[in-house]
Amino acid sequence: MESTPARELGAGMFVLLGFAALFFLATQTTNIESYINEDGYLVTATFEDVAGLKERAPVTMAGVTIGRVEKIEFDPDGLNAVVTMRIGPKFNRIPDDSDASILTAGLLGSKYVGIGPGGSETYLAANSRIELTQSAIVLENIIGKLLFRFGTESDHATSSTDAGPSE
Amino acid sequence: MAAPEAGTIGQAGRRLGAAVRKLGAVAFFLMAMLRALPYAMRRPALVWRQVHNAGVLSLVIIMTSGFFVGMVIGLQGYDAFSRLRQEDLLGAGAALTLLKELGPVVTALLFAGRAGTALTAEIGLMRATDQLSAMEVMAVDPMGRIAVPRFLGGVISVPLLTAVFSSIGILGAYFVGVQLMGVDNGAFWSQMQEYVESEDVWEGVLKSAVFGVAASLVAVFEGYTSERTAEGVGLATTRTVVITSVLVLILDYMITAFLL
Amino acid sequence: MIAVDGLRYATGTGRVIFDGLSLTVPRGGVTAIMGPSGTGKTTLLRMITGQIRPAAGRLLVDGEDVAALDRAGLYALRRRMGMLFQNSALLTDYSVFENVAFPLREHTRLPEPLVRTVVLTKLHAVGLRGAAALMPAELSGGMARRVALARAMVLDPELLLYDEPFAGLDPISMGMVLRLIRANNDVLGVTSVVVSHDVEQINTIADYCYVVSGGRVIGAGTPAELQDSASPLIRQFMSGEADGPVPFHYPARDYQEELFDGGA
Numbered sequence: 001m002e003s004t005p006a007r008e009l010g011a012g013m014f015v016l017l018g019f020a021a022l023f024f025l026a027t028q029t030t031n032i033e034s035y036i037n038e039d040g041y042l043v044t045a046t047f048e049d050v051a052g053l054k055e056r057a058p059v060t061m062a063g064v065t066i067g068r069v070e071k072i073e074f075d076p077d078g079l080n081a082v083v084t085m086r087i088g089p090k091f092n093r094i095p096d097d098s099d100a101s102i103l104t105a106g107l108l109g110s111k112y113v114g115i116g117p118g119g120s121e122t123y124l125a126a127n128s129r130i131e132l133t134q135s136a137i138v139l140e141n142i143i144g145k146l147l148f149r150f151g152t153e154s155d156h157a158t159s160s161t162d163a164g165p166s167e
Numbered sequence: 168m169a170a171p172e173a174g175t176i177g178q179a180g181r182r183l184g185a186a187v188r189k190l191g192a193v194a195f196f197l198m199a200m201l202r203a204l205p206y207a208m209r210r211p212a213l214v215w216r217q218v219h220n221a222g223v224l225s226l227v228i229i230m231t232s233g234f235f236v237g238m239v240i241g242l243q244g245y246d247a248f249s250r251l252r253q254e255d256l257l258g259a260g261a262a263l264t265l266l267k268e269l270g271p272v273v274t275a276l277l278f279a280g281r282a283g284t285a286l287t288a289e290i291g292l293m294r295a296t297d298q299l300s301a302m303e304v305m306a307v308d309p310m311g312r313i314a315v316p317r318f319l320g321g322v323i324s325v326p327l328l329t330a331v332f333s334s335i336g337i338l339g340a341y342f343v344g345v346q347l348m349g350v351d352n353g354a355f356w357s358q359m360q361e362y363v364e365s366e367d368v369w370e371g372v373l374k375s376a377v378f379g380v381a382a383s384l385v386a387v388f389e390g391y392t393s394e395r396t397a398e399g400v401g402l403a404t405t406r407t408v409v410i411t412s413v414l415v416l417i418l419d420y421m422i423t424a425f426l427l
Numbered sequence: 428m429i430a431v432d433g434l435r436y437a438t439g440t441g442r443v444i445f446d447g448l449s450l451t452v453p454r455g456g457v458t459a460i461m462g463p464s465g466t467g468k469t470t471l472l473r474m475i476t477g478q479i480r481p482a483a484g485r486l487l488v489d490g491e492d493v494a495a496l497d498r499a500g501l502y503a504l505r506r507r508m509g510m511l512f513q514n515s516a517l518l519t520d521y522s523v524f525e526n527v528a529f530p531l532r533e534h535t536r537l538p539e540p541l542v543r544t545v546v547l548t549k550l551h552a553v554g555l556r557g558a559a560a561l562m563p564a565e566l567s568g569g570m571a572r573r574v575a576l577a578r579a580m581v582l583d584p585e586l587l588l589y590d591e592p593f594a595g596l597d598p599i600s601m602g603m604v605l606r607l608i609r610a611n612n613d614v615l616g617v618t619s620v621v622v623s624h625d626v627e628q629i630n631t632i633a634d635y636c637y638v639v640s641g642g643r644v645i646g647a648g649t650p651a652e653l654q655d656s657a658s659p660l661i662r663q664f665m666s667g668e669a670d671g672p673v674p675f676h677y678p679a680r681d682y683q684e685e686l687f688d689g690g691a
Binding site for chain 1: 212215216218219222223226262266323324326327328330331333334335337356359360363364365367368371372
């Protein structure tokens, strides 16, 4: 046993192979990008309704994942949901008048946050807030909204209830 | 020839008692191994040798099985997803199946059959031929010298073997799905990356670590406590496979239920 | 060297092995413990080495109560003992050389050249220096036992225990083992305990004998004294008669009765 370099080499190569496989699984099967862990910056947005949105859901812009939902909290004062998102550090030039919507992947897929770009020259900073939001579409509400829209000709892009008084 | 009903009940009770006692014996055995841990830690070469025995020698069967399991998933997954017109999801489906379930479970079962039985038979034979007693008399603790390195070798090997199994399996599914059935190459990988979370990878790692401990513990325990006869060693080897298999499936359900 | 007093022991299944066994092994001699198969001779050796504990009674080795020792004390005591197992118990993964070197590597920090010297000296003493590179599977039974003896001697123990050292050996190997046991004792001054039922061999080698049967000592003395013993049981054992106080037949019902009652 003391003199088995071949065995030691074999065992060493096996361990390397095992870790290589683990690395392959950890990097190739999942979508780990630069924004994981503590990198990037936090942005909040307030929604009337986040129905079905989960923590770690993707945050996308133009269909590209740029971050993840960090946490979802209930705001007892505004009676709505505060979503904290972590945006990857390289996506640091998002106009500060961009809007956030809760969208659904496919017809019945999981919920994610989509950011629609605004036109401002200044960018979202760390810990800033996205003012314009559109809540999750809840099927029952759609019917109600449709009925409402037949009655008025108003803009259907509702801003969230407490978004008004800032700045 | 007593009343048959009383006999059956009595037998069931005795079996239950024996099972509980065995559980206790395993707990004591684990504690004895922990106490002997420092000895083995001072001799890493012994552990490496067992990583070689448990890991390297299982590699061929793990890779072969992994590739074929992956190819079967490729075929079945393609068939199922194509009924939903969702062939692009094959990569995600195969990866999730392998990472979370088939990789850890099948690897643990194969490990029990290949390395676990070898461990039990080896230790059982050492016991039957008084090699363990001889060590004790030579003031060498066979627990530290024989049991712990083999246990650690298994504990280290199983998660690594599982990673190899899952990786090869995904390649097998890729081979069948993309190369043979014509799923789009980009969609296969991008859909996989879209739907597989790093939690799924860690779930597989956690499971394989638990299974590695369970399979190694059963194999070493059965060998160390086998009857000192050829027949006793044979029976212990069989028990290793049976107990490990059932235990792995039960643990798999418990971990899955706990994590979901 | 060894003092056994009032030893009691029963197996897990309740079979009584020792029932008040008392004997002493003087320092420096060859003491034989004889008895029919199944009288617990091997069990006694396992108690001397502290692998099992007696239910009652005391067993002192060099003044130390084996059953009362803690782990470290027991291991320290074991380093001063060597034991030859009936089936040699060589480690199958290691060569003859490494088997003999095993205790040295475990318990000493000797430099490699010195290990080599000690191992080859011991192997030479048992006449197997040439077999150093062989694996245990390549050895005959007699050779394996001599290797095991070299291993038992390698730390120069004060006490050597032999478990059935003559069982299953051809006459030549037997003669070699006999010579080695005697030489160990005469040259190195080792205290030897030989457990055996081989009366003929014991007579040529032992300084003092105990005959154990039914869990206690039924006779003691030099081989010559035992030969002339008045006890019929000892005489039966020493001369190997098939029938006597130890009956040829295992206890059973009356022969005629069992044959003719049809097995109802």
